[in-house]
Structures are given as structure tokens and as C-alpha cells.
Amino acid sequence: MGIKSTQHPFFISVFFLGIFLFVWHVATISPPFDPTGKTEEELLVLEFNGDIVQTDDGRYVWNPEKEKVKGVPGPMTVAEKAWIELNEAFVIKGTNDHGIAFLVGYTVSRFSVGFLVASGVAILVGIILGLNQMLFRALNPFIQILKPISPLAWMPLLLYTVKDPKWTAILVVFMAAIWPTLATTAFGVNSLRKEYLQVAAILQLSWFKRLYTVILPGAAPTIVNGLRISFGSALVAVVPAEMLLGELGVGYLSWIEWNNLDIAGVIFAILVVGTVGVLLDSGFNKLAGLVTYRE
Amino acid sequence: MSFLSIDHLSKHFPSHSGNGKVCIFEDVTVKINKGEFVTVIGHSGCGKSTLLNIIAGLETPTEGGAILNGQEVTGPGLDRMVVFQSFALMPWMTVFENVALAVRSAYPTWSSQEIKAHVQKYITLVGLQGAETKKPTALSGGMKQRVGLARAFSIEPKVLLLDEPFAQIDALTRGVIQEELVQMWNATRNTVFMVTHDVDEAILLSDRIMLMTNGPSARIAEIVDVTIPRPRSRETIIEDEHYYKIRNHIIHFLVRHASHGQADESGEHTERSGPVEINFRDQATNQ
Ligand SMILES: Nc1ncnc2c1ncn2[C@@H]1O[C@H](COP(=O)(O)OP(=O)(O)OP(=O)(O)O)[C@@H](O)[C@H]1O
Ligand SMILES: [Mg+2]
Numbered sequence: 093m094g095i096k097s098t099q100h101p102f103f104i105s106v107f108f109l110g111i112f113l114f115v116w117h118v119a120t121i122s123p124p125f126d127p128t129g130k131t132e133e134e135l136l137v138l139e140f141n142g143d144i145v146q147t148d149d150g151r152y153v154w155n156p157e158k159e160k161v162k163g164v165p166g167p168m169t170v171a172e173k174a175w176i177e178l179n180e181a182f183v184i185k186g187t188n189d190h191g192i193a194f195l196v197g198y199t200v201s202r203f204s205v206g207f208l209v210a211s212g213v214a215i216l217v218g219i220i221l222g223l224n225q226m227l228f229r230a231l232n233p234f235i236q237i238l239k240p241i242s243p244l245a246w247m248p249l250l251l252y253t254v255k256d257p258k259w260t261a262i263l264v265v266f267m268a269a270i271w272p273t274l275a276t277t278a279f280g281v282n283s284l285r286k287e288y289l290q291v292a293a294i295l296q297l298s299w300f301k302r303l304y305t306v307i308l309p310g311a312a313p314t315i316v317n318g319l320r321i322s323f324g325s326a327l328v329a330v331v332p333a334e335m336l337l338g339e340l341g342v343g344y345l346s347w348i349e350w351n352n353l354d355i356a357g358v359i360f361a362i363l364v365v366g367t368v369g370v371l372l373d374s375g376f377n378k379l380a381g382l383v384t385y386r387e
Numbered sequence: 388m389s390f391l392s393i394d395h396l397s398k399h400f401p402s403h404s405g406n407g408k409v410c411i412f413e414d415v416t417v418k419i420n421k422g423e424f425v426t427v428i429g430h431s432g433c434g435k436s437t438l439l440n441i442i443a444g445l446e447t448p449t450e451g452g453a454i455l456n457g458q459e460v461t462g463p464g465l466d467r468m469v470v471f472q473s474f475a476l477m478p479w480m481t482v483f484e485n486v487a488l489a490v491r492s493a494y495p496t497w498s499s500q501e502i503k504a505h506v507q508k509y510i511t512l513v514g515l516q517g518a519e520t521k522k523p524t525a526l527s528g529g530m531k532q533r534v535g536l537a538r539a540f541s542i543e544p545k546v547l548l549l550d551e552p553f554a555q556i557d558a559l560t561r562g563v564i565q566e567e568l569v570q571m572w573n574a575t576r577n578t579v580f581m582v583t584h585d586v587d588e589a590i591l592l593s594d595r596i597m598l599m600t601n602g603p604s605a606r607i608a609e610i611v612d613v614t615i616p617r618p619r620s621r622e623t624i625i626e627d628e629h630y631y632k633i634r635n636h637i638i639h640f641l642v643r644h645a646s647h648g649q650a651d652e653s654g655e656h657t658e659r660s661g662p663v664e665i666n667f668r669d670q671a672t673n674q
Contacts, residue, residue, distance in 0.1 A: 287475035290445050293463040295492040295542075305488065309479040385479040385522070 113167045120166035125154045165356040173356040174363070188348065190340055196368055199330060199341035203372070206265025207326045211319055214270045218277025218315070219307060228278055235275055243268035243329040247336060257337040261330070268329035272321035280314025281307055312383040323376055327369050342368055389418035390578055391442070391546055395451035398437050411437050412605040415451075416661060417597060422576040426589040427607075428637060429599030430644060435582040439550050442580060443469050455545060465493050468544040472551040474531040476523040476538075483519040486510060486538045493542035509541040510534075512571060529560035533567070540571055549581040553588065562621055565591060569619070586637050590630065591619055597662070598640045608644075611636060612666040629667045636665060 125144055127135060135152060138144045144152045165173075181193040190198075221228040246267050251260045284307065292306045308315075334343030342364045349357030397413040411434040419425050427435050440446040442453045444463040453460040455467070468489075469475075476485050486506045494502065510519060513533035523531055532552055539547055552568075553561045565588060572579060572592075583589050589596045590613055598609040615627045624630055 285473075285475070287471050287473055288477060290443075290463070290469065290471075291475050291477075293445065294443065294465065294468060295489055296463075296465055297492060306477065310477070312479070385524075 117166050117168070120164050122154065122163065125152055127152050165359065169356045170359045170363075173354070174360050177357075177360060188340070192342075192345070192364060195340060195342050195345050196364065198339070199334065199343065199368060200372070202261055202334075202339070202341060203265055203326060203330045206262040206330075207269045207323065209262075210266040210269035210326070211273055211322065214273035214318070214322070215277050215315060218274045218318075219281050219303070219311075221274075221278040222281025222284075222311070223307070225282070228282065235271065239271040239275060243325070244332055244336070247333065251337070257339055261333045261337050261339045261341075264333040265326045265330050269322040269326040272325065273315065273318040276318025276321070277311065277315050280311035280318070283314075284310045309383070309385070313385065316380045316384060320376070320380065323373070327372065331365055390421035390423075390456060391419040391580070392454045393417045393419075393438075393442070393451075394454060396438070396441065396448050396453065397450040398434065398441065398446070399449045409602075410604045411602050412599070413450075415607050417607060417610070419578060419580065421578055423594050424572060424579040424581070424592055425595045425597060426581045426583055426593040427597045427599055428583060428586065428589055428641070429605065430601050430641065431584070433599050433602045433605040435599060436550055439469070439548050439580060439582050442546070443467050443548050445469075465542055466545040467548055468539040468542055468546075469548045469550060470532070470535045470539045470552045472554050474523070474528075474535050474555075476531055476534055478523050481520050481522055482510065482515060482526070482534050485523070485534055486541050489538045489542050505541060509537040512540070513537045513567060527560070528556045529564055532556060532564060536564075536568065536571065540575060540577070543575070543577075545578060547577045547579045549579065549583075551582055551584065554584065561585075561588070566620065568592065573618075586634055586641075587621075589613075589637070590615070590633055591621060591624055596633075596637065598637065601644050607662045609640060609663045609665055612664065612668070614666060614668040632667050636667075 130138075135144070139146065139152070142155050142158055145155050146152055177192050181191045183191045184194065221231060243264050247260060247264055250263045250267075251257065254260055254263065288306050288310050289302075292302045297305065330341070331343030331346070333339070334341040335347040338344060338347075342361060345364065346358050346361035349355075349361055393415055396415040398411045399408045400411060401407070402409045415438065417425075427438065429435050437446060441448050442455075442460060444460050444467065460467075477488070480488065483506060486509060487502060490497075490502050490505050494505070497505070507516075507519075510516060513536055515530060515533055515537065518526065518530065523534065526534070532555075535552065553564060556564065569592060579592075581589075581592065593613050596611045596613060597607045598611065600606050600608045611633060613633060614629045615624060615633075
């Protein structure tokens with residue numbers, strides 16, 4: 093019974109996935125071309141427009157090339173596209189046509205640099221503000237104004253200032269990631285039980301020692317919460333940043349496929365973005381588990 | 388020259404209403420000898436913790452000061468360790484690490500073996516061997532405060548400052564830990580300054596008990612000599628002839644000062660004399 097109930101969610105997930113794929117498949121089937129009731133002339137016009145083609149045995153069918161951009165592709169079409177892309181994962185075909193593995197690599201590294209630098213800065217500034225009530229109250233209004241600004245709103249200004257789209261993309265991630273961590277770190281340090289700091293003061297711990305034996309571990313659960321929010325918003329920002337800046341990555345992939353009018357490719361790109369998100373998120377959770385404690 | 392002297396100490400806090408100031412206590416003057424165990428009793432909010440924190444160097448006095456071993460207290464230091472009512476153990480550290488953090492700070496030149504042995508000695512002293520690798524969350528309140536005591540005693544401070552150390556511990560465990568504290572104090576003969584609400588605890592542990600009037604402008608009104616010979620235990624202490632005299636005296640004092648301002652009406656306050664010393668042994672011989 094116990095074993096059975098732990099298996100249930102998985103089977104239910106598979107069940108729902110099956111239903112979803114089936115509905116998707118049925119909803120996207122286009123009926124085969126039916127020439128009955130059409131004159132020879134009408135058929136010729138259709139063929140001339142490229143809507144239909146004549147097969148070797150003389151029958152007319154929908155033009156498979158035009159089919160690609162007509163309606164939403166079905167799961168089989170997307171799977172085919174994914175299969176092709178995954179087989180070419182490590183191939184570079186041109187300046188704008190890198191294998192999917194490269195694109196994932198670009199996005200992950202762009203994301204990581206922006207997120208890590210932002211987190212470092214946010215934690216440092218957050219600690220300083222958290223320890224200094226006066227400074228915190230002085231700067232809090234600015235943080236409150238800057239926090240809700242969409243990181244993409246910064247992009248034109250950033251691009252104008254740094255001139256380089258590569259760094260602009262990273263800075264957009266940075267902007268998305270800095271505020272939640274900064275605000276929660278300041279809050280976490282500020283609401284650290286004052287007895288902990290008193291013990292540190294009595295034991296005459298140096299500033300540095302105080303920082304990494306008391307302040308950081310004490311505020312860690314709150315800091316991790318901030319990092320988690322930052323992580324989410326940075327992940328959300330990296331995709332449109334790539335699209336708008338034309339920087340190679342999984343976000344840009346979706347844009348390229350759209351420009352190619354390859355809707356199956358767009359869907360594939362969306363799935364890749366989701367997968368990358370899940371992978372980064374589980375990595376983050378592993379790290380977070382190391383630093384949290386129970387009061 | 389006494390070992391720890393609290394000299395005309397006053398403390399004001401900004402009042403809640405804004406611009407004014409509230410005097411928490413004023414003109415507190417006490418002399419404490421080396422190795423003495425003194426306790427402060429008073430109603431909630433009269434400023435006991437504030438007084439203790441000033442001695443610890445965690446608060447600054449408005450007037451006067453505390454002088455330890457001839458030196459004025461200007462900030463916290465390893466010679467005055469506090470045991471907190473809330474235990475104040477770092478929840479992200481194990482029992483061992485909590486004590487080791489203190490030992491390492493107090494003896495920076497020691498090797499890791501020496502530190503380990505020292506930490507182990509004090510963990511054993513409070514009966515927590517086997518729990519070294521546990522986190523404080525996994526411990527009962529009594530065990531947590533044993534760690535607090537081990538941490539405090541391990542750095543061998545000149546003065547131990549106990550702020551209602553057993554207030555959060557159930558009555559049965561409290562009795563046991565009180566006796567453990569007496570044993571440790573007997574072994575080390577630290578000077579102890581304790582704050583408590585528990586009259587029996589104060590009589591069991593203290594050499595002298597300071598009675599504090601209610602704030603604002605609280606004072607140490609009386610100092611009661613606990614004229615009960617040591618060693619004391621909870622069972623034997625109640626048979627001592629002075630026990631109920633002392634206990635009744637303290638409880639009467641607390642009841643008299645249960646509402647604000649009564650001390651002033653009786654005129655005690657305006658006299659501005661030092662605290663009255665109460666000693667039942669002298670009274671017995673005088674009669
Ligand atoms: N930082 C502060 N600012 C303003 N007032 C304070 C501050 N700290 C303490 N007080 C006030 O000083 C008074 C004495 O506080 P304290 O904590 O010393 O009392 P206490 O005797 O230890 O009480 P308890 O027995 O409840 O622990 C209280 O009325 C409290 O409100
Ligand atoms: Mg108190």
C-alpha cells in the first residue's frame with residue numbers, strides 16, 4: 093500500500109501527459125486534401141499557389157512545406173523537430189545557427205554570470221544595510237522604487253551606455269537578480285536575533301569572523317529566500333533579453349524559429365527554456381539545502 | 388577595593404512618547420566581592436536586564452559606571468560572559484561548535500587538540516556527553532541552557548552574568564540545573580551576578596540578594612544577606628531557621644512594591660541613602 097501510493101503521482105503525471113499529447117494531436121490534425129467537388133481549373137490554381145502538390149501516382153495532397161506554417165504543429169511534428177535539433181546539438185552551421193547544446197551553454201553562462209555577480213553585490217550591500225539601521229532607512233526608498241522596475245525597462249539605457257549587447261544581456265540579468273536578494277538580505281540581517289550579535293561581541297570576534305560565523309549563517313535562510321526570488325526573475329528576464337538583443341541562446345532560438353516561421357521550432361525552444369529552468373532550479377535547491385537551518 | 392563595583396549607575400532611555408526621557412533606574416551603587424554570588428530580584432520591567440547588560444558592556448550607562456578589577460567597563464569582553472534567558476545558542480552550529488566558538492575566542496593560541504579537550508571537559512561537566520553533534524533544535528530547554536552554561540564556564544570569565552537563565556525551563560529540570568550550577572560554581576568560584584524572578588532560586592544560590600524597586604527611577608532598596616550555610620540543597624534549605632524569614636522578607640518587599648510609586652510614598656526614595664542591608668543573623672544576636 094505504502095509503495096503503491098508513492099508510485100501514484102508518477103502514473104498520474106504520465107496519464108495527464110498522455111491525455112495532453114492526445115488532445116494536442118487530435119486538435120492539430122488537418123484533414124487530408126479532398127479534391128471532390130473542385131474543378132480542374134480550381135485545382136490548378138491551388139497547385140500554382142503552392143497549397144497542394146501532385147504526388148507520383150497523380151493524386152493531390154496538401155503541400156508539406158506550406159503545412160509547416162499552417163496552424164499549430166502537432167506533437168509528432170515537434171518531436172521530429174526536436175529529434176533533428178538534438179542530433180545536431182553540437183554542430184555549428186553558421187554564425188547564427190549553433191547547435192542546441194551551444195545555445196543552452198550560452199544562456200546558462202550568461203545567466204550564471206549575471207546572477208552570481210548580482211547575488212554577491214546584493215548580499216554584501218544587504219549586510220551593510222542590515223547592520224546599519226540609519227543607512228537602511230536612508231536608502232530604502234530608492235530600493236523600493238528600483239525594485240519593481242522590469243529589468244527589460246533598463247535595456248535601452250544599458251545598451252546605450254555599455255554599447256555591447258553581450259554585456260547588456262548580462263546586465264539585464266544582473267538588474268533582475270539584484271533587488272530581491274538585496275532587500276531580503278538587509279531584512280534578514282536586520283532581524284537577526286540580537287543575542288547572537290551580543291554573543292559575538294562578548295566573544296570579541298573580529299568583524300570578518302562575525303560575518304561568516306554569525307551574520308551570514310544566521311541570515312542564510314532569509315538570504316536564500318531572496319536568492320530564490322532573484323533566481324526566478326533573472327530566469328524570466330534572460331529569454332526576452334536574448335530575443336531583443338539578438339544574442340545567441342535558447343531565448344534567441346525561439347525568436348529565430350519564429351522568423352523562420354517554424355512553429356514546431358518555436359515550441360521546441362519553449363520546451364528547452366523550461367528544461368533549462370528546471371535544471372538550474374534543482375541545482376539551486378541543492379545549494380540552498382546546505383545553508384538553511386531550523387530555529 | 389571590591390572586585391566588581393557598580394558606582395552611582397543611572398540609565399535613561401528615550402521615552403516612547405518621543406522627545407522626553409525615562410529614567411529606568413538611578414544611583415545604583417553595589418560592591419561585589421570576588422567569588423561572590425549575588426542576585427537581583429525585582430518586578431518585570433524595573434531594569435534588571437538593563438543593569439546586567441551595562442555590566443556586560445552591551446549597554447552604556449547614562450551616569451556612573453561599572454568597575455571590574457579596577458578597570459571601568461567600556462564594552463563587552465571575554466571576562467564577562469552572559470547566560471541568556473533565550474539561551475542564544477547559534478542554531479546552525481552543533482553543541483560542540485557552540486562551545487568551541489567561545490573557547491577558540493578565549494584561547495586563540497591553543498591547538499585544536501587543546502580546544503577539543505577543553506570543550507569536551509565542559510560538555511561532560513554539564514552532562515551532555517553524547518549530544519556533541521546535535522543541533523540546538525534537537526535539545527530540550529534544559530539541555531539548551533546546559534550548553535549555555537558550558538559555553539559560559541568554558542571561557543573561565545571573571546564574572547558570570549545570568550539573566551533569568553532558568554525562566555524558560557520546566558520546574559523539575561530547573562531544580563536539577565540549579566544544583567549543577569552550584570556544583571560548577573563551587574569548582575570554579577566565579578563571581579556571579581544573576582537576575583531572577585524566582586525567590587527560592589535566589590535563596591538557594593545566592594550569597595546576597597539585591598531587591599530592586601519598581602521603575603521608573605528604580606533603585607536597589609535592600610540587600611539581603613542569605614545567612615544559610617553552604618552546601619545548600621533544595622531539601623535541607625527549608626529546614627534552616629533563616630529560610631522562611633528571608634523568603635517572607637523578600638516576598639513582602641515584592642508585594643509592597645507591586646504597584647508603582649509606593650516606595651516614594653513611604654519616603655524611602657527621597658532619603659537617597661544607600662540600600663538597607665538586611666542580615667537575619669545580626670538581628671538574632673541583637674535580640
Ligand atoms: N532600548 C530601549 N529603549 C527604550 N526603553 C527600553 C529599552 N530597553 C529597555 N527599555 C525599557 O526599560 C525598562 C527596563 O527593561 P529591562 O529589560 O531592563 O527590565 P527587566 O527588569 O529585565 O524586566 P523583565 O523582568 O521583564 O526581564 C522597561 O520598561 C523597558 O521598556
Ligand atoms: Mg529582563
